[in-house]
Amino acid sequence: xxxxxxxxxxxxxxxxxxxxxxxxxxxxxxxxxxxxxxxxxxxxxxxxxxxxxxxxxxxxxxxxxxxxxxxxxxxxxxxxxxxxxxxxxxxxxxxxxxxxxxxxxxxxxxxxxxxxxxxxxxxxxxxxxxxxxxxxxxxxxxxxxxxxxxxxxxxxxxxxxxxxxxxxxxxxxxxxxxxxxxxxxxxxxxxxxxxxxxxxxxxxxxxxxxxxxxxxxxxxxxxxxxxxxxxxxxxxxxxxxxxxxxxxxxxxxxxxxxxxxxxxxxxxxxxxxxxxxxxxxxxxxxxxxxxxxxxxxxxxxxxxxxxxxxx
Amino acid sequence: xxxxxxxxxxxxxxxxxxxxxxxxxxxxxxxxxxxxxxxxxxxxxxxxxxxxxxxxxxxxxxxxxxxxxxxxxxxxxxxxxxxxxxxxxxxxxxxxxxxxxxxxxxxxxxxxxxxxxxxxxxxxxxxxxxxxxxxxxxxxxxxxxxxxxxxxxxxxxxxxxxxxxxxxxxxxxxxxxxxxxxxxxxxxxxxxxxxxxxxxxxxxxxxxxxxxxxxxxxxxxxxxxxxxxxxxxxxxxxxxxxxxxxxxxxxxxxxxxxxxxxxxxxxxxxxxxxxxxxxxxxxxxxxxxxxxxxxxxxxxxxxxxxxxxxx
Numbered sequence: 001x002x003x004x005x006x007x008x009x010x011x012x013x014x015x016x017x018x019x020x021x022x023x024x025x026x027x028x029x030x031x032x033x034x035x036x037x038x039x040x041x042x043x044x045x046x047x048x049x050x051x052x053x054x055x056x057x058x059x060x061x062x063x064x065x066x067x068x069x070x071x072x073x074x075x076x077x078x079x080x081x082x083x084x085x086x087x088x089x090x091x092x093x094x095x096x097x098x099x100x101x102x103x104x105x106x107x108x109x110x111x112x113x114x115x116x117x118x119x120x121x122x123x124x125x126x127x128x129x130x131x132x133x134x135x136x137x138x139x140x141x142x143x144x145x146x147x148x149x150x151x152x153x154x155x156x157x158x159x160x161x162x163x164x165x166x167x168x169x170x171x172x173x174x175x176x177x178x179x180x181x182x183x184x185x186x187x188x189x190x191x192x193x194x195x196x197x198x199x200x201x202x203x204x205x206x207x208x209x210x211x212x213x214x215x216x217x218x219x220x221x222x223x224x225x226x227x228x229x230x231x232x233x234x235x236x237x238x239x240x241x242x243x244x245x246x247x248x249x250x251x252x253x254x255x256x257x258x259x260x261x262x263x264x265x266x267x268x269x270x271x272x273x274x275x276x277x278x279x280x281x282x283x284x285x286x287x288x289x290x291x292x293x294x295x296x297x298x299x300x301x302x303x304x305x306x307x308x309x310x311x
Numbered sequence: 312x313x314x315x316x317x318x319x320x321x322x323x324x325x326x327x328x329x330x331x332x333x334x335x336x337x338x339x340x341x342x343x344x345x346x347x348x349x350x351x352x353x354x355x356x357x358x359x360x361x362x363x364x365x366x367x368x369x370x371x372x373x374x375x376x377x378x379x380x381x382x383x384x385x386x387x388x389x390x391x392x393x394x395x396x397x398x399x400x401x402x403x404x405x406x407x408x409x410x411x412x413x414x415x416x417x418x419x420x421x422x423x424x425x426x427x428x429x430x431x432x433x434x435x436x437x438x439x440x441x442x443x444x445x446x447x448x449x450x451x452x453x454x455x456x457x458x459x460x461x462x463x464x465x466x467x468x469x470x471x472x473x474x475x476x477x478x479x480x481x482x483x484x485x486x487x488x489x490x491x492x493x494x495x496x497x498x499x500x501x502x503x504x505x506x507x508x509x510x511x512x513x514x515x516x517x518x519x520x521x522x523x524x525x526x527x528x529x530x531x532x533x534x535x536x537x538x539x540x541x542x543x544x545x546x547x548x549x550x551x552x553x554x555x556x557x558x559x560x561x562x563x564x565x566x567x568x569x570x571x572x573x574x575x576x577x578x579x580x581x582x583x584x585x586x587x588x589x590x591x592x593x594x595x596x597x598x599x600x601x602x603x604x605x606x607x608x609x610x611x612x613x614x615x616x617x618x619x620x621x622x
Contacts (some may be wrong), residue, residue, distance in 0.1 A: 136472075137472060151559075160560060160561020161448060161561055161562050161563050161597075162593075162594070162597060163561070164561040165560060165561035166558075166559055166561075167559070167561075167591055167594070170591050171555055171559075172551070172554075172555065174486055175486050175487070176486070184591045184592065185591075186588075186589065240483070243483075244483065244555055247478040247479075247481050248460075248477055248478070248479070248560070249471060249476060250474070250475040250476035251471065278497065280402075280478055280481050281402075281496065282390060282402060282473075283473070283475050286472075286473060
């Protein structure tokens, strides 16, 4: 929990940056959104790209900053070295290498700054303020353009040795020549079957219609056959991937966020069947899967909470 | 490490029980082996089966017991509730249910008793005295009749919420109708491709010869084509399964034990190629796979060390 004073929190994506002022208890009192063009930073040098990121966040933070702000927490798409705030690497901006995002921003804004992987921030948010509150262990899965994963173990964020833990979206759920190609270059990743973009692509393949995933979920709820087929299939693949995680982690609580949870009544039973079918018998019927409570705010509130995790 | 006095350690399998007296530093000073018939216990009531197990271990321990023994550690094939020594369930003796193995034995032998999952004991042993010594995190994989997994996280055994963590052998490496049937009832588990028994069965399928796996490994080293095909294939499936674990756990060190490591020169390069091919690019070339140093003694020495883990 945020213990004293307000904090700033930033949730940073490839095209969009959200920056909010957050009170104790996870209440967002003010928020700004700015468009980013981080996908174009690949053309810059490492130093120029780093400076552009720092400047963008710094400028967005200025209007929300005053003497009561105790710090800034950032969720950023990349791999961080433990709790250091140093970005070891970022798949989207490959020239960034050991970029001390937290220190550079702290020098510019004159407040303490923490930074962590965006999917892990979403897990922290949901664990601190949302569906995972009170659960000792939580696997949090974000279904977006890709599929992100974050793990809370014994109430603490689990980063892995290189900040690359819980690459849940790249668990393999299909093998062989027909397995779908994933953005990572491999075939058969769950992300290639159950992310929002995969659902849209798969729906177009069987219906001929290219639709926003939100519309596909609505159609699914209304009983549209093709939409149902794709959502049920995505749920089944998700259940398979969750089973792989449970076989290793043996935890009880999994939380899912992303637009697809709008179709929870179709999604949830189909995930559960697939999950239990893919576990070994003694592990069956021990896992509950919860829909996100915080939804789009999970990452932002997790970033807000970065100051309160023991270093 | 074992800090003072000698301890007894038991490594219990379905047909064989090893009981040893172990000194500080992991030195085995005396050992007894007795045949067990635990597979026949399924015909007994829960209480009678539990008593038969306690009696068998107790009788084996008597000749090694004296006033200098500070305790007994047991590695047992089943799922334990944390560090309690209570066996929640055992796949091989299904009627056992919340069987307090440690307490019953302690009452009978009048020394402290700890008990834990056998595959986790092997991981503890290899981490404390073997190839994993000094490594903060270690995934240990035992290739036997089945495939067991044990995980040391931040120098501590990782049990999971139900004592069922690291069911590595049941990670899925093949999908579809042709995927091999596993003993757990599912298809496509890595155990169905790379365990000693799977290798023996697969070798028989392509060569027509039913051989002990040890002979198959020797033939592989000598360049026999069919043996090489099967060992390389097993290595490739193992690499796939290890990749799934690394995508989630993001650790650097994996240790493999079991007879197959006798063919390490064939096994290791083929695991590494498959592992790195199946990881996402930023995770590639960060993992080292080590052969067991303790070999058959890993479980026994891990059991000996159960007294020294913080409760």
